[in-house]
Amino acid sequence: MELHIYKDAQAVSTAAATLIAARVIGQPDCVLGLATGSTPLATYRRLIELYRSGVVDFSRVTTFNLDEYRGLESAHPQSYHHFMQENLFRHVNVDRERIHIPSGNGDEDAVCRTYEEQLAQAGGIDLQLLGIGRNGHIAFNEPADHFPAATHIVELTASTIEANRRFFDSAEAVPRRAVTMGVGTILRARAILLLAAGADKADAIHAMVHGEITPRCPASALRLHPNTVVLLDEAAAARL
Ligand code: GLP
Numbered sequence: 001m002e003l004h005i006y007k008d009a010q011a012v013s014t015a016a017a018t019l020i021a022a023r024v025i026g027q028p029d030c031v032l033g034l035a036t037g038s039t040p041l042a043t044y045r046r047l048i049e050l051y052r053s054g055v056v057d058f059s060r061v062t063t064f065n066l067d068e069y070r071g072l073e074s075a076h077p078q079s080y081h082h083f084m085q086e087n088l089f090r091h092v093n094v095d096r097e098r099i100h101i102p103s104g105n106g107d108e109d110a111v112c113r114t115y116e117e118q119l120a121q122a123g124g125i126d127l128q129l130l131g132i133g134r135n136g137h138i139a140f141n142e143p144a145d146h147f148p149a150a151t152h153i154v155e156l157t158a159s160t161i162e163a164n165r166r167f168f169d170s171a172e173a174v175p176r177r178a179v180t181m182g183v184g185t186i187l188r189a190r191a192i193l194l195l196a197a198g199a200d201k202a203d204a205i206h207a208m209v210h211g212e213i214t215p216r217c218p219a220s221a222l223r224l225h226p227n228t229v230v231l232l233d234e235a236a237a238a239r240l
Contacts (some may be wrong), residue, residue, distance in 0.1 A: 009197035017046035033128030149184035
């Protein structure tokens with residue numbers, strides 16, 4: 001695990017966008033794993049700028065998102081389908097046929113199985129972008145007693161529901177279940193780029209870097225991955 005510490009969240013985002021753009025330029029048909037949450041937003045804004053200025057072309061890129069709430073239609077303003085559309089996809093030239101986000105509806109087993117099959121058919125993920133939850137979750141892999149190997153359905157924890165309620169009218173409106181790539185799915189990516197900014201991530205980052213490798217802190221599994229880069233601002237790195 002390689003750590004880089006930047007002055008602020010903006011510098012983290014600029015560095016992340018630069019790394020992603022370099023990947024796409026060097027491997028135009030790469031498979032990108034994408035994340036939602038507030039952390040990658042400025043990275044996506046910078047990638048849009050790089051696209052508009054002709055630096056990067058997404059036309060041959062394939063994307064796979066980490067996760068989706070269960071029970072929200074794709075058009076719901078808080079669905080991750082909608083988030084990706086609004087914050088990245090509609091602003092760049094990604095081929096709509098090459099965009100993959102697990103479905104928030106339909107038979108749960110079929111959704112999970114199909115997603116893993118699509119990932120395998122695409123040849124796996126070249127570069128996976130990640131944020132981190134305050135409890136150390138990655139994607140929607142919550143603290144658990146094992147590392148889930150593949151895409152699966154989860155019950156969200158109270159901590160995650162509370163953290164994500166800011167996007168909904170009330171805590172009651174936050175879906176209780178989600179579909180997510182497993183920790184195993186994420187570890188199969190050939191490269192991983194985790195971003196974190198802000199003091200509310202400092203405990204999770206400390207546990208990820210210095211704590212025990214345990215499914216109680218899902219992000220700690222990234223220490224087992226041979227090619228993980230972590231970009232932090234000073235606030236998120238404060239406890240290292
Ligand atoms: C959600 C997402 C995660 C994300 C986390 C942190 O739970 N499923 O992928 O990393 O939120 O979000 P934020 O970046 O808004 O702190």
